Amino acid sequence: QKEEWNKLKDAKTVTKDGKHFDLAANIGTPKDLSSVHDNGAEAVGLYRTEFLYMDSSDFPTEEDQFNAYKKVLEGMDGSPVVVRTMDIGGDKKLPYLDLPDEMNPFLGYRALRISLSQLGEGMFRTQLRALLRASVYGELRIMFPMVATLQEFRAAKKMYNEERQKLIDQGYGVSNSIQLGIMIEIPASAVLADRFAKEVDFFSIGTNDLIQYTMAADRMNEQVSYLYQPYNPAILRLVKNVVDAAHKEGKWTGMCGEMAGDQIAVPLLMGIGLDEFSMSATSILKTRSLMKKLDTEKMQELANRALNDCDTVDEVIALVEEYVG
Numbered sequence: 325q326k327e328e329w330n331k332l333k334d335a336k337t338v339t340k341d342g343k344h345f346d347l348a349a350n351i352g353t354p355k356d357l358s359s360v361h362d363n364g365a366e367a368v369g370l371y372r373t374e375f376l377y378m379d380s381s382d383f384p385t386e387e388d389q390f391n392a393y394k395k396v397l398e399g400m401d402g403s404p405v406v407v408r409t410m411d412i413g414g415d416k417k418l419p420y421l422d423l424p425d426e427m428n429p430f431l432g433y434r435a436l437r438i439s440l441s442q443l444g445e446g447m448f449r450t451q452l453r454a455l456l457r458a459s460v461y462g463e464l465r466i467m468f469p470m471v472a473t474l475q476e477f478r479a480a481k482k483m484y485n486e487e488r489q490k491l492i493d494q495g496y497g498v499s500n501s502i503q504l505g506i507m508i509e510i511p512a513s514a515v516l517a518d519r520f521a522k523e524v525d526f527f528s529i530g531t532n533d534l535i536q537y538t539m540a541a542d543r544m545n546e547q548v549s550y551l552y553q554p555y556n557p558a559i560l561r562l563v564k565n566v567v568d569a570a571h572k573e574g575k576w577t578g579m580c581g582e583m584a585g586d587q588i589a590v591p592l593l594m595g596i597g598l599d600e601f602s603m604s605a606t607s608i609l610k611t612r613s614l615m616k617k618l619d620t621e622k623m624q625e626l627a628n629r630a631l632n633d634c635d636t637v638d639e640v641i642a643l644v645e646e647y648v649g
């Protein structure tokens with residue numbers, strides 16, 4: 325099996341009927357690039373930049389960040405790189421940033437909420453500048469985490485445009501083709517995807533959080549892990565709503581949560597029409613191998629049945645087994 329996967333390393337991801345899907349990798353630092361290449365990823369679908377902040381004893385400077393982003397963009401040699409702006413707070417604390425203790429950190433002050441607040445705005449603008457300066461070294465896409473409302477996206481985009489203009493006025497080169505997208509990981513934005521799709525360039529569905537918030541089940545809590553259900557028809561319908569909304573506006577949708585590399589979920593997601601699958605690099609070859617064996621039209625039929633006829637996770641799993649074997 326390993327041998328068969330290795331043969332797929334330099335191949336594009338194509339289904340039995342010739343349809344292409346983008347298989348991308350999730351990374352945390354520039355060091356992860358070797359594994360991205362070893363496993364034949366076609367892009368970086370999620371660069372979790374918070375490690376830059378967590379592995380440091382003080383705020384990373386604009387220069388530190390610029391160097392890290394440049395390294396990743398150059399390392400990908402023109403293939404797309406989706407960089408997520410800082411997703412700190414929640415369970416990710418920084419020793420040098422005084423965040424208040426909270427009753428419900430996952431429902432609290434985290435990610436874009438920090439970036440848009442007085443405390444975080446300076447850090448956020450520094451990160452945007454570093455990203456914009458690095459953008460000339462590759463195909464950069466910037467993504468904001470934990471977006472709940474359109475106002476948040478508009479506020480972040482405004483800061484981005486301001487920093488962009490400042491850099492241009494200062495004589496820096498900045499790419500003209502940077503896409504600006506959002507993570508869909510809060511049910512409100514999944515429901516309102518049709519409105520978001522008019523303003524963003526792309527979506528990436530963060531199922532790790534989206535499932536937690538939709539099912540009201542803490543992703544870290546063993547006692548409620550039975551409710552953590554990626555194949556629940558409620559989750560599948562949210563995903564479909566997002567994909568359809570994006571396509572209606574000519575935009576693309578990826579997924580960067582664990583579900584994107586899950587071998588039962590992949591056939592369903594292909595049928596729903598997800599455009600890009602981003603996962604840990606080590607899952608890429610087995611997913612490429614699975615997709616190669618599947619027919620898109622048949623997966624569409626599978627997805628329609630799962631979305632319309634299934635009540636429970638067990639029914640969905642049985643259906644996938646019937647179609648995929």
Ligand code: PEP
Pocket residue numbers: 370372411509529530531532533534580581582
């Ligand atoms: C997610 O929520 O699915 C995601 C990709 O982000 P993280 O796991 O970093 O919260």
Ligand code: MG
Pocket residue numbers: 509530532533
């Ligand atoms: Mg998340």
